Amino acid sequence: MLIKRREFLKISSLATASMLMPNFLKAMTMDEALNPNQNILVVLQFTGGNDGLNTIIPAKNDIYFRERKTLAIEDSMSLTDEAGINPSLSYFKELFDNGELSVMNNVGYPNPDKSHFRSMDIWQSASRSDQFLETGWLGRFLDEECYRCDHPTQALEVDDMLSLALKGENNKAFAFKDPKRLYQTSQEKYFKSLYDHHHDDETVSYLYQTLGSTINNADYI
Structure with a gap:
């Protein structure tokens, strides 16, 4: 379920927030699902x-009140002493305190x-305004730390497309919207039959490799 930024920011309790989480994120709150020695980073990108x-x-800024x-x-x-938080965000005030x-x-x-789209690239790639990178700040972390990881993927994104970050x-990372549907589709006989398929053409071979990676990720998720 998609929610608008304004709706999300109005959430004032974890109980309410948990109703909006995908099931696989809810599962991570179970004791048996968490390794106490493992850190998990959750990024909410608006x-x-x-x-x-x-x-x-x-x-305390007079200009703010004069211009608004x-x-x-x-x-x-x-x-x-100088800053306050919007009263609609009372739960975040509690966290701060x-x-x-x-x-x-x-x-x-x-x-x-001043381009919105270019600014998004700069933000997600953590680059200078005169740099043009094709990797993101989290992706480079995966390159450095996850070259021997034991799972098909160490990062998941709940979206239709993978972010540059x-x-x-x-x-x-691996992007998906519905883990149940992803798994069911990956188990279809047609896709399974293509799992170990190889092709001499580099582009076609890459597509088969991507399919194999998707099936592995679906099993893991």
């Missing part, structure tokens, strides 16, 4: 614009590119 000034609010006469948030919840949330505000890069030179 693609598109967010009104940062009304999320983390410059509560009808949009300014008057009753923000204090995070620091408990030392479980950090805020990196006003993040940018020199010589910013998760593409490495030699390793990449």
Whole structure:
């Protein structure tokens, strides 16, 4: 199920949030599914614009209130002497107070590119504005740390397409929407018959390898 950014940010409890999680993520909360010595990074990527000034609010900045006469948030919840958080995000305020949330505000890069699409590439590749990389910051981590990993994939993305952030030179994440449907499709006799197929043409061979990788990933997921 897709949810809009605004709807997600209004979530104020883990109970509510858990209803929106895919089943395979819910399974990770079970004791037997978690290795206490293993760290798991979950990245929630909100693609598109967010009104940062009304999320983390410059509560003591006169310019903010002067220029945003009808949009300014008057009753923000204090995070620091200078900044507050939108009152709709009360649960995140609790996390902050408990030392479980950090805020990196006003993040940018020199010589910013005003193209939305180019800015997305810069963000996901962690590159300079004058660099053009075909790998992402998480993908390069997979290249460095997962060349001997024992699972078909060490990173999963819940989406139709794989983000640049998760593409490495030699390793990449696996993108999918519905794990149950993925597995059922991968078990069909037709696809199974192609699993070990090889072809002399490099492009066709790559497609067969991709199919084999998908079947392995479906079994693992």
